[in-house]
Amino acid sequence: MLLSKKSLETRINSGEILRKSRNIPLDMSSINLSGSSCDLTVGRIFQPENAKTILNQFQVFHNYKIDDVALEKHRIKPGEMALIEVKEYFAMPRDMGGILFPPNKLAKEGLLMTNPGHVDPGYRGLVTVCLVNMGRQEVHIAVDQVITTLLLVGVDEPTDGYAGSEGKGVHKTQLQSLDVDFAGLKSRLPGLITEYISHRVGAALALVGLVFASYALILPELGQYRIESKKEEEIAQELIEPLREAMITDYSKASENIQAQLDSLKKVLLKVCENSKTTECKELSNP
Numbered sequence: 001m002l003l004s005k006k007s008l009e010t011r012i013n014s015g016e017i018l019r020k021s022r023n024i025p026l027d028m029s030s031i032n033l034s035g036s037s038c039d040l041t042v043g044r045i046f047q048p049e050n051a052k053t054i055l056n057q058f059q060v061f062h063n064y065k066i067d068d069v070a071l072e073k074h075r076i077k078p079g080e081m082a083l084i085e086v087k088e089y090f091a092m093p094r095d096m097g098g099i100l101f102p103p104n105k106l107a108k109e110g111l112l113m114t115n116p117g118h119v120d121p122g123y124r125g126l127v128t129v130c131l132v133n134m135g136r137q138e139v140h141i142a143v144d145q146v147i148t149t150l151l152l153v154g155v156d157e158p159t160d161g162y163a164g165s166e167g168k169g170v171h172k173t174q175l176q177s178l179d180v181d182f183a184g185l186k187s188r189l190p191g192l193i194t195e196y197i198s199h200r201v202g203a204a205l206a207l208v209g210l211v212f213a214s215y216a217l218i219l220p221e222l223g224q225y226r227i228e229s230k231k232e233e234e235i236a237q238e239l240i241e242p243l244r245e246a247m248i249t250d251y252s253k254a255s256e257n258i259q260a261q262l263d264s265l266k267k268v269l270l271k272v273c274e275n276s277k278t279t280e281c282k283e284l285s286n287p
């Protein structure tokens with residue numbers, strides 16, 4: 001069940017739900033209650049990268065604490081991240097839970113809240129809001145500005161309360177794990193570009209290498225092929241030549257034989273003609 005404005009006022013006045021600090025009740029005039037929800041405001045602002053640098057690099061000389069890196073106002077650049085510690089201190093009763101929402105106004109400005117969530121019945125302490133500027137413009141945030149809306153819901157019977165410890169707000173470990181911008185793009189981009197280029201160049205080089213390697217492999221093969229075919233031609237020549245010579249020799253021997261045969265045939269015919277005394281034989285014996 002959502003709680004009405006009237007019952008919220010009563011509970012807050014009695015020191016429940018929200019307080020100014022652990023032991024100081026909230027001044028009702030400082031909070032904007034509407035229906036079953038109330039608006040929560042900016043307490044401290046942290047720009048993770050700046051805060052980390054100061055805490056890590058100058059700690060040795062100055063003994064900086066988290067309070068020293070908190071900002072009162074800040075312009076969140078497009079793509080950048082900011083961590084907000086909410087000003088109001090939670091003192092949730094055991095019969096009531098809460099849900100933290102980003103106000104519509106923030107979204108309109110391009111701010112994305114990365115950790116909307118529930119507030120357990122019995123939770124005590126501070127809550128944090130992590131924002132990323134997803135828009136094109138810088139977004140200005142300052143202390144006391146509305147940063148999140150708390151929707152309050154009654155539980156049908158009192159719970160055992162919250163088992164976790166008191167919320168201390170933003171701490172150093174939280175800052176360490178966050179980057180200057182969304183998904184660490186600013187720090188990752190040079191690496192991503194180098195990786196992209198090296199992939200492309202690598203692929204191009206591999207292609208060029210492949211072409212050269214192909215030439216290097218094919219050219220000697222072609223040369224070899226030529227040499228081998230020349231060799232083969234010489235071998236063929238060596239084999240054909242004696243055959244050719246043998247053929248020529250045989251042919252001339254054969255023609256000599258034929259000539260001899262013809263001569264002896266002629267002699268035989270002449271003898272036959274001399275005996276027959278025909279006209280044709282006379283012509284044959286006196287050509």
Ligand SMILES: Nc1ccn([C@H]2C[C@H](O)[C@@H](COP(=O)(O)OP(=O)(O)OP(=O)(O)O)O2)c(=O)n1
Pocket residue numbers: 100115116117118119120123126127128129162164167
């Ligand atoms: N933006 C938010 C949302 C919640 N909380 C607080 C109120 C919750 O009661 C408490 C625990 O919230 P979750 O259960 O959502 O978070 P975890 O599961 O991380 O914490 P836990 O292990 O304490 O339950 O943290 C917070 O500090 N900041």
